[in-house]
Amino acid sequence: MRERTVVLITGASSGFGEAAARLLAARGSYRVFGTSRRAAGDNAQGGVDMLPLDVRSDASVAACVDAVMRRAGRINVLVNNAGYTLAGAVEETAIDEAKAQFDTNFFGVARMVRAVLPAMRAQGGGRIVNVSSLAGLVGVPFHAHYSASKFAIEGLSEGLRQEVRRFGIHVSLIEPGDFKTAVTAARERAAGGLSAYAAARDRALDIMARAEQSGPDPIRFAELLLQILQARRPRLRYRLGNDAVWVPRARRLVPESVFEWLMRANYEMNE
Template sequence: MSKTILISGASKGFGRAWAEAFLAKGYQVAATARNIDTLADLKAQYGDAILPLKLDVTSREDSFAVVEKVQKHFGNIDILINNAGYALHGAVEEASEQEARAQFETNFFGTLWLTQAVLPIMRNQKSGHIIQVSSILGIATLPIVGLYNASKFAVEGLTETLASEVKQFGINVTLVEPNGYITDIWGNDFKSKSIDAYDGIKKAIAEADNSDSFGKVSATVPAIIKLVEAENPPLRLFLGKVALPFAKQVYGQKLATWEEWADVSVAAHG
């Protein structure tokens, strides 16, 4: 029997590429987006194999309603991919309260609501796979996207905990952690009001930008297919060639600092 995949943020970027690949492989796909007109061509091509659903993931009520529709339509949900998200650009000091809350409402709470909605179904099935699209910036930070970094760090903590809780029910959990890719997440209009004091670091980052470090979205398709078809999927999966070296560098620095201050830490135990 064909697996049923529910994927959020399917209108563009990773979500669009992966939804199309799943359909081509013969999976049943429930694809959510704020504007489902963007999925009309896939509906025309794949018919009943795709169920486009309008969803603003920041609404817990709507997220639960969408999951209910998917279960009624396809009969089951085997895989959830929480992909919806965006990046707020700006220094930490520049973020307004509304911008900060909105970043977490989508990236963190949107992930939480859909996860909570599918869990009763997957527990009843005694099977399932929840895939959270995080980022290399969920384990190592870069300047000028501090709220995005923080939201992905939150997703990492939530998901690692979740994995330890639901393994007993036969549910697998994976954090997908891409490095930079050529998507509109980096060229969007979500920018905080600028403070002149941060112009220097913004300029330095712009001048250091290396397009060779950005991957191609289409190249992620074989990896995500392998992931959803794996019998024992990993808790974490990097996407791209930059992520692992960056993680090694950052965690090497963290370990060195912890070791340097180890005597102070132990003495603080009492």
């Protein structure tokens, strides 16, 4: 019998991570570990072994990867999915809030990658899938630090992919558009609200929340991940959702000023 592929998915308590963990676990060929900051240790949910993990902590990351190695003896796939959105104008956002955004969304990915690479290199291969965003391709108003953290993941993934190719390790990015997950409810707001931004910011954030909550089901993320894991030579980038396909395409087709006008129109900022 073929050995099962061991997959570790960060942020599997809801949204994309939960959908992906459940779908892979339902296929007999994957042994799936999911994580949550709230996971209580040894609980297996829907065939997914849940482990506690806070990607902001070196110690937590080391303990999580050790637990997978102890239980399964290897890690074939790491899916860096954990993340949240920080909302607010740049002027409203304290540097500590911006650092916290990067600590989870960007350094969390770097911590996980550093923790699994020794095992993947020793095994002679592996796969790393980093969850970016349409906001990692296009700067989003009132989400500029979130966008910056996802732009940073794009750069990290491009460089990393070239570094680890020689070890048989494939690095890919998933770039989703708006999807209906707990991302909207988990959104953090910058504390230093300024009245000069209030009307435009609140309007834009309402439009974003509505776009997410009327977006597609995260099962599509799970199906795409499965496709990536089955690909012999996975690509660097995978766009997910109509908006993630069309917005970057439109940007290439029209002059920059027209694209910016369209972005403002989308968020009702052209008043």
